[in-house]
Amino acid sequence: MGTRVAEILRIDNISFRYFGRTNEALKNINLRINENEIVLLAGRSGSGKSSLLRVINGLIPFFYRGDFSGQIFFYDEDITHIPPRERTKKGMATVLQFPEDQILARKVWRAVAFGLANLGFSREEIIKRVKEALKCVDMWSFWDYDTLALSAGQKQKIVLAAALAIQPHLLLLDEPTSQLDPASAQRFLISLKIIREELGMTIIVAEHRFDELSTVADRVILIDDGRIVANGPPRKIFATELPGKLGIGYPKLALLTRFLAPDSNVFLGLEELKNELRRRNCVIQRIDKESKRAHPKGSRHAIVLDDVWFAYDGEWVLKGFSLSIREGSFVALMGPNGAGKTTLLKLIACIHKPVKGQVFLFSKSTNNLRLKDVVGLVGYMPQNPEEIFFNKTVYDEIAFGLRMQGIKENEVRR
Ligand SMILES: Nc1ncnc2c1ncn2[C@@H]1O[C@H](COP(=O)(O)OP(=O)(O)O)[C@@H](O)[C@H]1O
Ligand SMILES: [Mg+2]
DSSP, rough: OOOOEEEEEEOOOOOOOOETTTOSSSEEOOOOEETOEEEEEEEOOOSSSHHHHHHTHHHHHHHHHHHEEEEEEEETTTTTTHHHHHHHHEEEEOOOOGGGGOOOOOBHHHHHHHHHTTTTTOHHHHHHHHHHHHHHHOOOOGTTGGGSSSHHHHHHHHHHHHHHHHHSSEEEEEEEEEEEOOOHHHHHHHHHHHHHHHTOOOEEEOSSSSHHHHHHHHHEEEEEETEEEEOHHHHTTSSHHHHHTTOOOOOOHHHHHHSSTTTTSOOOOOOOOOOHHHTOEEEEOOOOOOOOOOOOOOSSEEEEEEEEEEEEEEEEEEEEEEEETOOOOOOOEEETTSSSHHHHHHHHHTTSOOOOEEEEEEEEEEGGGHHHHHTTOOOOSSSSGGGGGSSSHHHHHHHHHHHHHHHOOHHHHH
16 A cells, blocks of 8 residues: 545535626536645636636635535535635635735735734744745845835735745645746746745646646646536646647647657657657757758668758858758757758758758759759748749649649649
8 A cells, every 4th residue: 555645625516606697607526636736727718717716715605706516625624614714724825816916015025924924923933934935936135115116927926925925735826927927937837846845735726838837737627618627647638639629728848749749648748759759760950050960870861961051141041051861751850940940941942052062852962953853852831831822723733733743634633
């Protein structure tokens, strides 16, 4: 027998309809959460994420009125009839989506100390915790600021600090990064793991930033129209069609996995994905303006670039670029905007010719080839499809390439 994992939260058959609404916001929710888990609540706007968090902290049904049914347990204690304030004392803290709703003091340090004072902590303890919490969100230097003078993102950090200062067992975060700039949001979400480790918290977070959270969360709960429609580890959930169908999207790495290794039944971390691609004999090469040779193993060379230089209007894009790709390879070109990916493809497709150096297609230098000579050798699909459409109909467009190769009209039609 392994060690028993403590269940921190259990939700049994909870439904809720806001007063005055016809549709239920939550429909028969059943959910169990273990101590120390980080759980991501995902779903489109209006799916019920905030409502579920309100059920947990007691704002539903104590503040939001309506038809409520079901039961909720916190560490095996039935808290269904316990109001939010008492739930806070038992070890829950919430960060609401809109920080203005939660800042109840004029001074930053007071706003953070507010909850602690209510919980009856000593002065020394309050000072220590306020300082720690403000440092945790990079806001210590603002301790004496007027809260009205803060930006929305800074306010959000103050509310986060106030929640962390309580050191709750269960931390509920409702889109906690909605006001933060991308760098702060990323730093905060990644720090959730450290917060969990150091303070031994369980965290439930409603968020749309899946890139960070898919690596931080242990579990994803997908909500749609008030129902839990999927519940499992991020690697599994983001490998399914469901997030796409719901229109909430995927972490970028999951998209890359779906594209490059579509038969994989989980989405892969970057290193795993690289290994998987190598296993499939894909060439992975970093494209820099000055690139080194790739040495793929296997069949004959399909494409060779030898010391290729290329410039647009005097601006060098490729400076002595060399690369060889064997027949049968599947190569992903990756690099930041402006690295030269499209230029490289156009050189291979014979749309551009090198200023210096040579491109070889199946050992033939493209210097002497014309666009029509490469039809049938290279198919090029541009970023913007309009670049290649010059026929009036879809039929003529598709037939064009075939006609260029001298294929007879009845074969073209087929
Ligand atoms: N205060 C409220 N009064 C009435 N209806 C509400 C209220 N808050 C949310 N709803 C409704 O409940 C449903 C779920 O909303 P919500 O929980 O806010 O979803 P999410 O947080 O996923 O965007 C929606 O249909 C929404 O319109
Ligand atoms: Mg919400």
